[in-house]
Amino acid sequence: MPTLLHIDASARPAGSDLTTFGSHTxxxxxxxxxxxxxxxxGDTVLYRDVGLTPPAPVSASWIHAAFTPEERRTPWMRAVLRESDMLVDELIGADVIVAGVPMYNFGVPAQFKAYIDNIxxxxxxxxxxxxRAGEPYWPLLADMGKRLVILSSRGDFGYDEGGRIAHMNHVEPAIRTAFGYIxxxxxxxxxxxxxxxxxxxxxxxxxxxxxxxxxxxxxxAAAVGVSEREAA
Structure with a gap:
């Protein structure tokens, strides 16, 4: 059965339907x-609250470990990457990713940026x-049929494409770029x-x-069902 990964990135602990000044995302x-x-x-649902429990930010040790080939990593390198490996495994196992990401000062929350840096x-x-001839970088999660849903919120209005301040929106474009890259x-x-x-x-x-x-x-939900039947 498909797996849905639900991520919350808001610093506010409850939804706006439950409490005054709550989170719309x-x-x-x-x-x-x-x-x-x-x-x-019947689908599996995984939940990750990076808003209230953010991943550790990337450090010099993390970079050293991540760019060391797997077969040459020492125990401390594997320990540094353990959280990142867990987040990557979740993402690889998900068919649908639903990310609630509010706009903070025109961009994503620092907590969600830490998540992106880890995955x-x-x-x-x-x-x-x-x-490698041509492009030395290539995505490893392409052609897996993964779908990403971005649920956001903004204090002002007109951030959508063609809007009065669309050029100031660095939430959806940044997320699209990072996830598209992989x-x-x-x-x-x-x-x-x-x-x-x-x-x-x-x-x-x-x-x-x-x-x-x-x-x-x-x-x-209907599209995932169609994909399952076609695969069968």
Whole structure:
């Protein structure tokens, strides 16, 4: 059965439907997950809360260990990479990745950047060979049929493509770039805007996002089912 990996990156511990000033991305993620479980109750669901329990940031020791060939790694190198290996294994095992990532100062939260730094791994999620003709880098997770859903939230409005401040949005573009680099290019996005405005505009944006999340969960649940039947 397919596996869904649900990641939360908000520093706020509860959804905005549960508490005042709660997280819109946690709210959307839980809604997506609830609809998915209704449609596909037998699927495996993994959960990773990098917002409240972030991975360790990349260090000089981590870089040394990651760029040392596996057969030459010492015990301390394997220990340094243990958390990263766990995160990469989760990602490799997932068919659908649902990431709730709010916008913090135009970009992703530091906690989620640490996650990206841990899963973009030479030899694990991308290949590198300086003697390779043409492009020395290549994705290792391509052609696996993985799907990525980005659920975001923003204080202002107009961050979507063609919007008044789309050029200031470094959330979805950064995530697309990092995940595309390792071979995950099937990406869908939903976002709440107007958080700092509150009132009717925020309420309308949340309602629109929730409808979009429902439709997206239904579409992807059906698509995963089709893929299973074709594989059989």
């Amino acid at each position: 946690r709210r959307l993620g839980q809604r997506f997950l609830a609809r998915w479980r209704e449609l596909r109750p 973009v791994r030479v030899g694990r999620t991308f290949g590198f060979d300086r003697t 071979g995950i290019t099937d990406v869908a996005t939903v976002a709440v805007e107007y958080d700092e405005f509150a009132g009717e505009r925020l309420a309308a944006s949340i309602a629109n996002a929730e409808r979009a999340v429902d439709a997206l969960a239904e579409r992807l």
